[in-house]
Structures are given as C-alpha cells and as structure tokens.
Amino acid sequence: MSKTPSIQAIKGMNDILPPTSARWQWLEDQVRCVMGSFAYRNARTPIMEQVQLYTRGLGEVTDIVEKEMYSFQDRQDKHGDADHLALRPEGTAGLVRAVAEHNLLYDGGKRLFYMGPMFRRERPQRGRYRQFHQIGAEALGFGGPEADAEMILLAVALWRALGIKNWRLELNSLGQPDERRAHREALIAYFEQHQEQLDEDARRRLHSNPLRILDTKNPAMQALVDGAPKLLDYLGAASQQHFAAVQAMLRASGVEWRINPRLVRGLDYYNLTVFEFITDSLGAQGTICGGGRYDYLVEQIGGKPAPAVGWAMGVERVLELLQEEGMAVPEPVPDAYAVIPDAAALPAVMPCLQALRAAGVAVQMHASSGQADAGMGSMKSQLKRADASGARFALIFGAQELAEGQITVKALRDGAGQQSRQPLADAAAWAATLKSPDSAQ
Numbered sequence: 001m002s003k004t005p006s007i008q009a010i011k012g013m014n015d016i017l018p019p020t021s022a023r024w025q026w027l028e029d030q031v032r033c034v035m036g037s038f039a040y041r042n043a044r045t046p047i048m049e050q051v052q053l054y055t056r057g058l059g060e061v062t063d064i065v066e067k068e069m070y071s072f073q074d075r076q077d078k079h080g081d082a083d084h085l086a087l088r089p090e091g092t093a094g095l096v097r098a099v100a101e102h103n104l105l106y107d108g109g110k111r112l113f114y115m116g117p118m119f120r121r122e123r124p125q126r127g128r129y130r131q132f133h134q135i136g137a138e139a140l141g142f143g144g145p146e147a148d149a150e151m152i153l154l155a156v157a158l159w160r161a162l163g164i165k166n167w168r169l170e171l172n173s174l175g176q177p178d179e180r181r182a183h184r185e186a187l188i189a190y191f192e193q194h195q196e197q198l199d200e201d202a203r204r205r206l207h208s209n210p211l212r213i214l215d216t217k218n219p220a221m222q223a224l225v226d227g228a229p230k231l232l233d234y235l236g237a238a239s240q241q242h243f244a245a246v247q248a249m250l251r252a253s254g255v256e257w258r259i260n261p262r263l264v265r266g267l268d269y270y271n272l273t274v275f276e277f278i279t280d281s282l283g284a285q286g287t288i289c290g291g292g293r294y295d296y297l298v299e300q301i302g303g304k305p306a307p308a309v310g311w312a313m314g315v316e317r318v319l320e321l322l323q324e325e326g327m328a329v330p331e332p333v334p335d336a337y338a339v340i341p342d343a344a345a346l347p348a349v350m351p352c353l354q355a356l357r358a359a360g361v362a363v364q365m366h367a368s369s370g371q372a373d374a375g376m377g378s379m380k381s382q383l384k385r386a387d388a389s390g391a392r393f394a395l396i397f398g399a400q401e402l403a404e405g406q407i408t409v410k411a412l413r414d415g416a417g418q419q420s421r422q423p424l425a426d427a428a429a430w431a432a433t434l435k436s437p438d439s440a441q
C-alpha cells in the first residue's frame with residue numbers, strides 16, 4: 001500500500017509553535033503594555049478586504065499592488081456578481097476603511113493599534129515571508145507634528161521595553177502633493193536627460209512613479225540617483241516647519257536620527273514625515289519598522305478628510321533581532337504536575353485540579369496514551385514526565401493517600417524530594433503554597 005503523501009505548509013508561511021510561540025506571546029504582552037502607556041486602544045479588522053481598497057489606497061504602481069497581492073474572485077452570488085477580494089498586504093488601509101465606515105472620528109482623533117498576519121507574495125528569504133505579522137499603530141484625526149513625534153517615541157519605547165538596542169532611525173519628509181508634483185517634474189526631466197543609464201524597472205517607472213526610482217537597489221544607478229533633485233529642496237515653508245518641529249521634539253526627547261533624503265517608502269499614501277527603524281543585525285531585511293504621515297488616505301478611501309500618522313513593525317524581524325541580541329524569554333511552565341497511578345483515581349483528581357486552577361495554580365494533568373492495557377503508565381515514568389514538564393511540584397494521587405482523603409505534594413525543584421500531605425478536599429486552602437513567587441495572581 002503506498003503511503004499517503006504528506007501535506008506541507010505553503011512556502012513562506014510559517015507555523016509558530018512551542019517553544020517559539022512563548023517568545024511571540026511575551027512580545028505581544030510587552031506591546032500591549034507600552035501601547036496602554038501611550039493610551040492606544042486595540043482594533044481588529046478582517047484579514048480580507050475588497051481589492052479596490054488596496055488599489056485605491058496603496059497605489060496602482062506599487063510593488064505590493066502590482067506583484068505581491070494575493071487576490072482572487074469570490075464565488076458568484078445569486079445575481080451572478082462576484083467580489084474581487086484580497087488578503088491584506090498591510091494593516092493601514094483596512095483600519096482606515098473601518099474608521100471611515102464607523103465614523104470613528106466623529107468626536108475627535110483616535111489612537112489605535114493592531115497585531116496580526118499580513119500577506120505578500122514576495123520571494124521568501126530570511127526576514128521576508130509570504131505570511132508575516134505586523135504590529136501597527138495609527139493616530140487618526142491629528143495633523144500636528146506632535147503626533148508624528150509621539151508615533152516615533154512610541155516605537156522607541158517599544159524597543160526599550162523589548163530590550164532592543166541595535167537600531168537607528170531614518171527620517172525624511174515627502175512634503176505635500178503640490179510640492180511632490182514640482183519635484184516629480186524635476187525628477188522626470190533629470191532622468192529623461194539620462195535615459196541611457198536607466199534600468200528596465202526605472203524606465204517603466206519614469207512616468208508612472210519616478211520617486212520610486214530613488215529607491216533602486218541597482219548599484220549601477222547609484223551615482224545617477226545620488227545626483228537627482230532632492231525633494232527636501234522643494235518643500236514649502238509649512239512643510240519645512242512641520243518637519244523641523246518633529247525633529248525638535250525628538251531632539252528634546254533624546255532620540256537620535258539621520259535624515260535620509262532617499263527614504264520614500266514602498267506605499268503611495270504618505271506625505272510629510274516618513275521614517276524607518278533599521279538594524280544592521282539582520283542582513284538585507286534590516287527594516288524593523290516603517291511608517292509616516294498619510295493625511296489624504298481617509299478621504300481617498302471615502303471618509304471625511306482627516307489627517308493621520310502611523311507605523312508598522314515586522315514581528316518576525318523583531319523577534320529575530322531579539323534572538324541575535326541574545327534575549328532570553330522564560331518558557332512558561334506549570335506550577336504542578338498531577339501524577340495519577342491508577343485511572344480509578346480520576347473522579348477524585350478532576351475536581352481537585354479544577355479547584356487549584358481556579359485558585360490560580362497552573363496544573364498539568366498526566367493523561368494516558370489511551371492504548372488498551374497501557375493504563376496510566378508507571379509511577380516512575382509519570383514522575384519523569386512531571387520533572388520534564390518543568391513543574392515545581394508533583395501532586396501524587398496514590399490509592400493509599402486517597403483512601404485517607406489526602407494527596408502527596410512532592411517538591412521537584414527547590415528542596416527536591418521533600419514531601420508533604422495535603423487534604424484532597426478544600427484544595428483552595430493550600431493552593432497558594434504551589435504558586436510561583438512571580439505568578440500573576
């Protein structure tokens with residue numbers, strides 16, 4: 001009989017399993033805490049949206065929309081109509097849609113954060129996946145430079161909480177649409193003068209998105225790009241003031257940055273401040289967080305005009321950076337492991353364990369393989385498992401103890417081997433003796 005072929009995960013889409021998942025949970029806990037300290041509130045939007053949200057919101061000629069989106073035609077409804085849907089490649093457009101749809105800004109600005117999977121059909125490599133996770137923060141309805149500075153300080157607070165040290169901040173201002181138009185015309189004129197030095201990608205983008213040519217990775221075009229007109233030279237007084245004010249607040253907060261005039265970001269919705277946090281520890285995919293101001297997106301998606309600013313960080317990259325920096329995250333372990341030599345004891349075991357758990361003790365119960373005549377397994381093998389679980393105590397539900405209405409509590413770590421008896425009933429009364437000193441309850 002031929003073996004059924006095994007099914008594997010999709011390339012670039014990863015399973016997150018123990019023990020790694022503990023690192024994810026730890027990171028998410030830190031994020032919730034820092035977000036709370038800045039008074040950001042959680043928002044959750046669907047993983048799928050109408051494809052127009054992204055073509056309209058992110059820009060038709062961005063890599064994401066042109067090449068990387070997982071989009072498909074849904075099944076036809078009874079009228080023969082079918083929606084064109086996409087798995088979200090990022091979180092900002094969906095959140096803006098939700099904010100506009102629910103008129104969330106009716107009573108003033110909102111500060112929101114989200115965490116979740118995003119999907120881009122990129123070439124998988126270290127730090128670049130097809131399903132990856134972002135943590136994002138968006139402040140909507142705030143147009144002043146203080147919101148930009150707060151956003152950046154929020155990310156800095158997060159690096160501090162996570163213990164990440166190897167990062168640098170790059171800043172740029174993309175100005176306003178009319179300033180960009182003037183710069184764009186100057187750019188097109190400049191690149192047209194040097195047509196012969198443009199690669200195929202640049203030629204294609206020359207009239208559709210010349211700003212993105214500045215982002216080229218082609219070494220042969222670096223000199224050309226270095227000599228191109230700089231957007232910062234085309235900013236009007238208001239844009240310059242906004243950028244200067246953001247920098248003044250960062251300076252006052254002790255944050256260092258570098259202005260990178262070629263930082264343009266891969267999405268079209270930005271204006272004024274854009275920024276990226278970059279690390280040298282991760283090779284080519286060193287951008288751990290990116291964002292900026294997007295004052296026209298809410299309107300573009302159909303909401304009442306409202307300014308906004310935000311960022312998103314790549315969770316996989318940040319976790320990899322933590323690994324590189326040698327950050328140890330404690331593995332969760334149960335407080336106690338219930339050893340049950342005979343299945344006949346189970347009716348007495350269950351309520352006792354429930355009472356302990358309700359009192360805040362983490363208890364792992366021994367369970368059988370279910371194979372006929374294997375029973376619960378020997379006492380020795382159960383104690384071995386209790387030890388391997390990392391628990392500090394074994395709770396032994398032996399027949400003799402149970403006959404006396406008691407169980408044996410055996411220490412497995414501090415004072416290993418020490419034993420005491422506790423009453424089976426009223427477990428809540430002695431539950432506290434099992435809890436770890438740093439447990440939450």
Ligand code: HAM
Binds near residue numbers: 137288309310312314
């Ligand atoms: P983004 O620069 O496209 O911006 O993505 C933000 C971050 O997500 C990147 O800096 C990177 O850490 C991570 N990332 C992106 N693609 C991948 C991938 N294929 N694999 C692993 N990590 C990845 C945005 O998405 C904007 N929505 C950010 C924003 C929020 N702007 C304003 N508000």
